Amino acid sequence: MIKKSQFSFWYRNGLTLFFLALFAITLVGQALTGWKENNKEIEEKGGKALAFGSYLHSGHFISATFENFQSEFLQMGMYVLLTVGLRQIGSAESKSLTEEEDVDREPKPGPDAPVLVNKGGWWLKIYSNSLSLCFLLLFLVSWVLHFYGSWVDHNNQQLLQHKPAETLTGFLSQPTFWFETFQNWQSEFISIVSIVFLSIYLRQKGSPESKPVDAPHMETGK
The missing domain is CATH 1.20.5 (Single alpha-helices involved in coiled-coils or other helix-helix interfaces)
Structure with missing residues (x-):
């Protein structure tokens, strides 16, 4: 150690x-x-x-900040969770198609194991999924703050134009918030596709996100 x-x-x-x-x-x-x-x-x-x-x-700052946060946390949470079961042949970002991996082994208590592993039971169950649960929580908090900030900023714009303010539910049905949301989500999803697919054929010596430079293209995992 x-x-x-x-x-x-x-x-x-x-x-x-x-x-x-x-x-x-x-x-x-x-x-x-x-x-x-x-x-x-x-x-x-x-x-x-x-x-x-x-x-x-202001709503402008809150919306702009958490608009980006929530899409990043969604991306990472989905990536962590979906790579448990989904595979991509040849990708450095995928688990092996045929072999068991170290990350799939059952946790065992021990002097060097995290405290919650030694507690066992529900503590262990929660800890075993804590990374994806944390990203889910961060995503939900960021989504709510993005929605709130976007709503406040929208109503400030309405006020400047001498128009009536929108209710929370009314704003939720408007395209503005969802346009901001979807344009960020799609960029995160294509970035995942890029790293998963490009790591099949391209290399970066020394990076843990890449396979060894001399590894065959169809070798899956690192």
């Missing part, structure tokens, strides 16, 4: 930290540019520009 003291904190967590940094940078960029874009639209319609702090609580 690898001891934490063998490597620095930055080396042990480099992948997570790198993408967290990119997330923070791009979120700030989205907030600043979204704030300016929203204020431009508000002023063009005769409204009063929002302060940056107020914008961060």
Whole structure:
């Protein structure tokens, strides 16, 4: 077993930290540019520009942020769950068509096993599906926040145009929210198709998402 003291904190967590940094940078960029874009639209319609702090609580920012979050969590949750049973011959992202894999073995209690494995029973059942359940919960929370933000932003636009506000149920039947939703979902699904299919024929030396460079095209799994 690898001891934490063998490597620095930055080396042990480099992948997570790198993408967290990119997330923070791009979120700030989205907030600043979204704030300016929203204020431009508000002023063009005769409204009063929002302060940056107020914008961060606005429907425009909430909708734009969680519109992307919910599609990503949906993608990852479905990917984790569907790769349990579905296969793609030759893909590095698929389990073997014929052989049992390490991830399918029954969990066994032990001194190095996670606490919930040693508890057994329902705790073990929940923990055995915790990754997909977590993504499902994150998706549902993000979907609700996207819907709420989109509804608030829509009603703000209605107010600027001197039109009546929509109720939650009324807005749910409008195409605006579903257009935002479907355009994100389809992009996530095609990205899954891309990594699953392209990993059959293409390689990236050193990446765990790729097969070895000299592996046959129809070799399934890593």
